[in-house]
Each structure stands twice: as C-alpha cells, then as structure tokens.
Amino acid sequence: xxxxxxxxxxxxxxxxxxxxxxxxxxxxxxxxxxxxxxxxxxxxxxxxxxxxxxxxxxxxxxxxxxxxxxxxxxxxxxxxxxxxxxxxxxxxxxxxxxxxxxxxxxxxxxxxxxxxxxxxxxxxxxxxxxxxxxxxxxxxxxxxxxxxxxxxxxxxxxxxxxxxxxxxxxxxxxxxxxxxxxxxxxxxxxxxxxxxxxxxxxxxxxxxxxxxxxxxxxxxxxxxxxxxxxxxxxxxxxxxxxxxxxxxxxxxxxxxxxxxxxxxxxxxxxxxxxxxxxxxxxxxxxxxxxxxxxxxxxxxxxxxxxxxxxxxxxxxxxxxxxxxxxxxxxxxxxxxxxxxxxxxxxxxxxxxxxxxxxxxxxxxxxxxxxxxxxxxxxxxxxxxxxxxxxxxxxxxxxxxxxxxxxxxxxxxxxxxxxxxxxxxxxxxxxxxxxxxxxxxxxxxxx
Numbered sequence: 001x002x003x004x005x006x007x008x009x010x011x012x013x014x015x016x017x018x019x020x021x022x023x024x025x026x027x028x029x030x031x032x033x034x035x036x037x038x039x040x041x042x043x044x045x046x047x048x049x050x051x052x053x054x055x056x057x058x059x060x061x062x063x064x065x066x067x068x069x070x071x072x073x074x075x076x077x078x079x080x081x082x083x084x085x086x087x088x089x090x091x092x093x094x095x096x097x098x099x100x101x102x103x104x105x106x107x108x109x110x111x112x113x114x115x116x117x118x119x120x121x122x123x124x125x126x127x128x129x130x131x132x133x134x135x136x137x138x139x140x141x142x143x144x145x146x147x148x149x150x151x152x153x154x155x156x157x158x159x160x161x162x163x164x165x166x167x168x169x170x171x172x173x174x175x176x177x178x179x180x181x182x183x184x185x186x187x188x189x190x191x192x193x194x195x196x197x198x199x200x201x202x203x204x205x206x207x208x209x210x211x212x213x214x215x216x217x218x219x220x221x222x223x224x225x226x227x228x229x230x231x232x233x234x235x236x237x238x239x240x241x242x243x244x245x246x247x248x249x250x251x252x253x254x255x256x257x258x259x260x261x262x263x264x265x266x267x268x269x270x271x272x273x274x275x276x277x278x279x280x281x282x283x284x285x286x287x288x289x290x291x292x293x294x295x296x297x298x299x300x301x302x303x304x305x306x307x308x309x310x311x312x313x314x315x316x317x318x319x320x321x322x323x324x325x326x327x328x329x330x331x332x333x334x335x336x337x338x339x340x341x342x343x344x345x346x347x348x349x350x351x352x353x354x355x356x357x358x359x360x361x362x363x364x365x366x367x368x369x370x371x372x373x374x375x376x377x378x379x380x381x382x383x384x385x386x387x388x389x390x391x392x393x394x395x396x397x398x399x400x401x402x403x404x405x406x407x408x409x410x411x412x413x414x415x416x417x418x419x420x421x422x423x424x425x426x427x428x429x430x431x432x433x434x435x436x437x438x439x440x441x442x443x444x445x446x
Contacts, residue, residue: 032280035218042219043226057227063220070210071290074203076163079289080175081200082314087179088193092307099416103312106412107320108357110259114251114322114404115356118330119349121247127240127331128338172318204293211281211294218284225395237393240335244397247327248404252279256411264418266428274302274431275410282406286398291406292317299410301431303424304417312416316409321372323401323408326356329376336377336386348380355379 039060046056090096154173156162162170182189257268272279278295285291296313300306330352337344355376373387390397417423 031215032218032284035215035284036222039219039222040226043223046223047227057224060220060223060227064217064224065220067210067213067217067220068285068287068290070213071207071285071287074207074210075287075289076171077199078203078207078292079171079314079318080163080178081196081203082292082310083172083175083318084179084182084196085193085200086311086314087176088182089307089310091183093305093311095420099308099420100311102416102420103315103412106415107316110251110255110408110412111320111322111326111357112353113255114247114326115330115353117250117255118243118247118327119334119352121243121250122331122334125239125243126334126338127243128335129239169318207290207293210290214281214284221284237390240331240390241393241397243331244328245400247331248323248400251322251327252404252407256407259411259415264415264423266414266418266423270429270431271302271411271414274298274428275407278410279403279407283399283403286395286402288317288321288402288405288409291402295406295410298431299413301427302410302414303427303431304413305422305424308417308422309413312413313409316412320409320412321401321405323404324398325372327404328397328401329356329373332373332386332390333376333380333382336382336389337380339389340383340386342382344380351379352376 042056042060046053046060090100093099154169156167156170156174159174161167162174182193256271260266260268260271275295275298278291278298281294282288282291288295292314295317296309299309299313304312333348333352334344336342373390374384377384377386414423414428
C-alpha cells in the first residue's frame with residue numbers, strides 16, 4: 001500500500017454523510033398522519049366492525065392511556081410554575097397591565113363569537129331530533145358543576161389536595177397568589193423565582209420528550225376509539241357530532257383567519273403554518289395543558305415576544321376554551337333540551353353565552369369538558385342526566401374541541417402583539433418549520 005493511498009480507517013463509514021447516504025428525516029406531521037391511518041386501520045381490525053381481537057384492543061388502550069398519563073404526569077406542577085413564572089415575567093414587559101387586559105378582552109370577544117356560532121348551528125340543525133335517544137338513556141354525572149361549586153371551588157382547603165386530585169383551577173389560583181407575592185417581595189424572593197424557573201425548564205424538557213412520542217400515542221388513541229365506538233355510535237349522534245366539528249372548523253378556519261386579516265393585518269396562512277404542530281398535537285392528546293410547551297414555542301416562532309408569550313399562553317391554556325367552553329356547551333344544551341323536550345327561549349340563550357364567556361376557566365385545560373357542560377345545564381335548569389347521554393361520544397368530540405382551543409390560545413397573543421406593535425413581522429412571515437422537527441430547538445424557557 002502506497003503512502004498516498006487511503007487506509008481502511010480513512011474510509012467514511014457506511015451511512016455517514018460522506019458516504020452519500022442519509023436516512024431521510026420524516027416530518028413530524030407525516031408521523032402524526034401515519035399514526036392516524038395505522039391507528040384507524042388497527043381499530044377497524046380489532047373492533048366490532050372487524051375481527052373483534054380482544055388483545056389488540058387492550059394493547060391499543062394501554063398505548064393511548066400511557067401516552068395520556070405521561071402528559072398528565074407533569075400537568076399539576078407545570079401549571080403552577082408556568083403561571084407563577086409568567087406573572088413575574090410581566091415585570092419585564094412594557095405596558096404589562098395593558099397587555100394583560102387586552103389579552104383577557106380578546107379571550108372574551110372570541111369566546112362570544114364562538115358561542116354565537118354554536119347556538120346558530122344548534123338551532124338550524126336540531127341535533128337532538130331523530131337520534132332515537134330518550135331521557136332514560138341518560139344518567140347522572142359523577143361530578144356536577146354549579147356556580148356555587150365554581151366560585152367556592154377556586155380557593156383550596158389545603159395546598160396538597162389540588163395537586164393530588166389535579167384540580168387545575170385551584171392550582172391556577174395558588175400560582176397566581178404566589179406570583180403576585182413574589183412580585184411584591186421583590187429581590188428577597190429572587191431565589192424562589194430562580195428555583196421556579198429551573199423547575200419549569202425541567203418539566204418542559206421532560207414533556208418535550210413525551211410530545212415526540214405523539215405518533216405512537218396517536219396509534220393507540222385513535223385505534224382504541226375506533227375499536228370501541230365504531231361507526232354505529234357515531235351514526236346515532238351523527239348530527240351532533242357534525243355540528244361540533246363544523247362549529248369548531250368555522251371558528252378555527254373562518255373566524256380566526258378573518259381576525260388575523262382584518263384586525264391584525266396579518267396573513268392567516270402563515271399563522272397556520274407556524275401553529276399547526278401545536279394544533280395537531282392538541283387534536284391527538286386532547287389536552288391544552290399537555291400541549292402548552294409546544295403552543296408556547298410555536299407562538300414565539302410566530303414573532304410574539306417571549307416575555308409576553310410566557311404569560312399569555314399559560315393563561316390561555318387554563319382559561320381560553322373556544323371549543324370546550326363555547327361551541328360545545330351551546331350545541332350540547334340545545335341537544336339535551338330537545339331530548340328531554342324542554343323549551344328554551346332568548347333568556348336561556350343569553351345565559352349560555354354568559355356561562356361560556358365567564359365560566360370557561362372551569363374547563364381547566366384538561367381532557368373533557370364535563371364540568372363546563374354541567375355548569376351550563378345547571379344554570380339553565382336542564383336535567384343533569386343529559387351529561388350521561390354525551391359521555392359515550394365525548395372522546396371523539398374532544399379532539400376537535402381541543403384543537404380549536406389551542407389554535408385560539410396561539411391566536412390571541414399574535415393579535416394582541418400585532419395591535420400593540422410588538423410582533424416581529426419578519427419572524428411571523430417566515431414561521432413555517434415545525435419545532436418538533438427542528439433538532440436544534442430546546443424547550444421553552446420562561
């Protein structure tokens with residue numbers, strides 16, 4: 001072998017970039033779609049329409065349940081530290097009080113628009129008619145919600161129970177009190193704030209790993225839903241299911257783009273390019289809080305300042321629920337009233353709008369909207385058994401509701417930032433890459 005000839009050790013290993021071969025990188029959205037298709041196929045094989053394979057149903061259930069449990073594992077501490085840190089971060093933002101007020105105002109405006117759309121759809125389609133369901137098909141919910149429960153339930157009886165029972169509303173209350181106290185104390189509370197920021201980064205890092213498991217979780221969740229419910233149940237609730245999906249789609253792809261175009265003077269297509277990773281994860285996970293780190297990251301990538309994002313997104317993840325707290329309860333109330341043959345008038349429709357705008361914090365960013373529905377029904381004096389009629393179909397509805405929630409949680413900070421002229425337009429116009437696909441992305445820092 002001559003001195004100029006390459007040695008074996010000089011040769012590039014097979015599969016290295018120098019060898020000209022690289023394993024193609026599969027975009028995150030493609031992984032999610034593949035999970036949806038595979039989950040639907042396995043669910044069809046395992047379910048009542050297929051071969052009724054018991055072990056496969058159990059496997060799909062376990063995969064989906066473990067994924068959701070991993071998301072929920074960090075929910076309580078994540079909400080506490082995210083709210084605490086976000087409140088303290090407002091001190092770094094110019095016109096913090098103005099931004100907070102404008103954020104809350106736009107939350108209420110979009111919720112009101114969403115509930116009106118829900119009411120119109122419900123009144124036009126009569127979702128409770130022709131279902132074959134009767135009052136005897138309903139059952140009382142295990143947990144009810146009333147205005148007294150809602151107001152008195154905000155303040156916890158101790159500091160441990162809200163975390164063990166995952167009462168997000170009480171956790172938000174304690175975090176808000178702690179955040180305001182830290183601001184009041186000032187420099188003496190800096191060690192607590194530093195620790196809180198470190199814990200939040202740790203939680204976000206762990207949750208980011210869980211988010212990357214979403215395609216696998218998708219297979220389990222979708223597969224189990226199809227295997228368990230099939231198409232027979234959906235056909236029974238066909239009009240109601242279609243109403244929820246159409247209502248959410250009108251808000252997400254109709255109202256939101258109009259607000260972006262005419263209120264914020266922004267290109268709506270760019271918003272969905274940037275926010276889509278969070279929207280699709282919300283659809284699968286059915287958890288606004290579980291999606292919160294990704295929602296915060298995509299909102300930053302859309303050009304919203306980090307200090308404002310770290311307040312607006314956690315705040316929205318626990319209170320901004322256009323799908324669960326506006327569209328769903330409005331259509332569901334009409335559905336229940338028709339099943340139980342209860343007449344509603346203009347007063348009841350106004351009450352529905354009031355409950356949806358003011359009581360949305362009761363949904364607390366977790367999967368399902370039972371508390372919000374019972375709150376609405378109890379306010380209207382409708383039978384609580386109506387909740388039982390809707391529980392069977394709830395997981396299928398919750399996917400679209402949560403996707404709408406998260407889209408709104410990313411939308412409002414963008415609109416407020418644009419109107420306050422603090423939005424980075426260049427970042428907004430170039431926001432298209434998925435944060436999950438980008439290996440360089442680190443978890444959101446508060």
